[in-house]
Amino acid sequence: MPLGLLLLWLFALGTRFWGLSRFPTLVFDEVYFARFGRNYLAGVPFFDAHPPLGKYLIALGIWLGGGFHPWGYRWMDALLGSLIPVAVAVLAYLLTGRSRVALLAGCFVALDGLFLVESRYALINVPLVLFGVVSQILWLWGLRYRGRGRSLWLIAAGMAFGACVAVKWSGLGFLLGVGLFWLLQRQLPLLAEGKTTYQTTYEWWQMCLLLPLVTFVVYTLLWWPHLQFHPHQSLLELHRQMFDFHRSVASTAHPYCSPWWSWPLLLRPMSYFFQKVQTLSEAVPVIGPPLPMEATRWVYAVYALFNPPLLWLSTLATLALFPLGLNSLAGRFVLLNYAANLLPWALVSRCVFIYHYLPAALYGFMALALVWEASHAWGVWARWARLAVLTGVMGGFAYWLPLYLGLPLTPQAFFTRMWLRSWI
Known part of the structure; x- marks a missing residue:
């Protein structure tokens, strides 16, 4: 397991840092x-529709990276992003006790x-997801202890939850997920599997008082540096402005708006x-009017696109896990957090x-790993299915x-990768 985690991290690190200044x-x-992030370093006030922690981290990267240039403001996210696969593997191991499922x-x-x-x-x-997964790791780890030790780990989890929500309010989904899991465990308890030892769960005062209190305090304290640049605004006023901003954004405000139900598909x-160019030696971005597509020889494109075979398979796996998943501890945790x-x-x-x-998708990936593991009991044919899944995901x-x-592609190669008309 440790060697596997190291190799996993090195692969993630390499793919995230290679050509980072492109x-x-x-x-x-x-x-x-x-x-x-630069405004924090320069002491310039500004309005932001999200809590400040994500920009603090970017500012730290700029400061440590030597200035406001692509490497300087990107490397921190690349480092944090390389840790997410490792954190997900650790979370999966805590749930199942199986190294194969975790890796x-x-x-x-x-x-x-x-x-x-x-x-x-x-x-x-990226920091939103990383803090969310770490908070759940700490929450599960605390279940291995009793008495004061359990409360201390819960406090650590609350600090991570507070940091998660201090990146984006949507980080509350991670907290909601463990809350739903805790409630169901209290009503319909399940013993953990494999080498895990979660035989009891948190007391009501720990989940209903201690955890929310720590989360709220940490979230509030993380606003303090931001408020130093806005001395004439209260924290309550800033939250009112943020809420009004999000409420004012129309459902069709951007050409890439997409309804929630479409994401798993x-x-x-x-x-x-x-960016369209005629030669690979041209500087990017190109200054001047855009080329017509018929005169374009190369395109540079960066797409916010999940790995299509992986996402579609994870959606199917989540649906397949649902009938039986609530009867296993790992399946219950994954499904409730996916829904939350x-x-x-x-x-x-x-x-x-x-x-x-992104937060729900990582639980979909965990659901696919759980179904993969369960398929070992389905007979010889499932071996070929597992091979097809791996081939599809890596391919x-x-x-x-x-x-x-953002590597250069010919226009034909680019449009070949646009499998659905709605992707363009």
């Missing part, structure tokens, strides 16, 4: 978040395209960067995007890799 321009929401779940995350893309730019979904990914990170979006009327599915990663790394 495109010496602000890509997608870097026009906001990278600049906000497979981590590999699925490492072979996904949208997790890779988000890790290569100065965006804030991968109907509407997003273009983060697109997806279904609340049905209540949101503003424009939402495919990257909002999909390799095939769409140019769209994840």
Whole structure:
């Protein structure tokens, strides 16, 4: 297991750092978040629609990376993003006690395209997911202890939950997931599997008082540096402005808006960067009017696109796990967290995007790993099915890799990878 985790991390690290400075321009929401990070260092006030922790981390990267340039504002996300597959593997191991399931779940995350893309730019979904997974690792780890030790681990989990919500409010989905799991465990307890030892769960005062209190306190304290640049605004006023902003965004405010139910089907990914050139020696971005497509010889494109075979298979696996999953501890945890990170979006009327599915998707990948493990009892034919799954996932990663790394493609090669009309 330790060697497997090391190799998994090195693979994730390499794919996220290779060519990290490609495109010496602000890509997608870097026009906001990278600049906000620089504003913290320069002491410039600004309005942001999200809590501040993600931009603190970008600012730290700029400061440690030697200035406001692509490497400086991107490397922190790349480092944090390389840790997500490892964290998911650890979470899966705590749930199942099986190294094979854990490493497979981590590999699925490492072979996904949208997790890779988000890790290569100065965006804030990567720290959101990392803090969310770490908080659940700490929460599960605390179940191995009794008495004061359990409360201390719960406090650590609450600190991580607070950090998660301090990146984006949608981080509350991770907290909701463990809350639903705790409630169901109290009403219909299940013993853990494999080498895990979760024979009891938290007391009501720990979950209903201690955990929310620690989460709230940490979340509030993390606003303190931001408030130093906005001395004339209260924390309550800032939250009112943020809420009003999100409420004012129309459901059709952006051409890449996509309804929540479409995310598991991968109907509407997003273009983060697109540039047409005539030669590979041209500087990118090109200054001047865009080329017509018929005069274009090469395109550079970065797409917020999950690994299609992996996502579709994980959606099927989640559906397949549902009838029996609630009768196993790992399946129960995965399904409840998948629902907690997806279904609340049905209540949101503003424009939402495919990257909002990232937290739910990682539980879909874990569901695929659980179904994979269960298939070993299905007979010889399942061996070929497992081989086909691995081939499809690795083949999909390799095939769409140019769209994840922004490598040059001919227009024909680009459109060949647009499998659905809605992807364009």
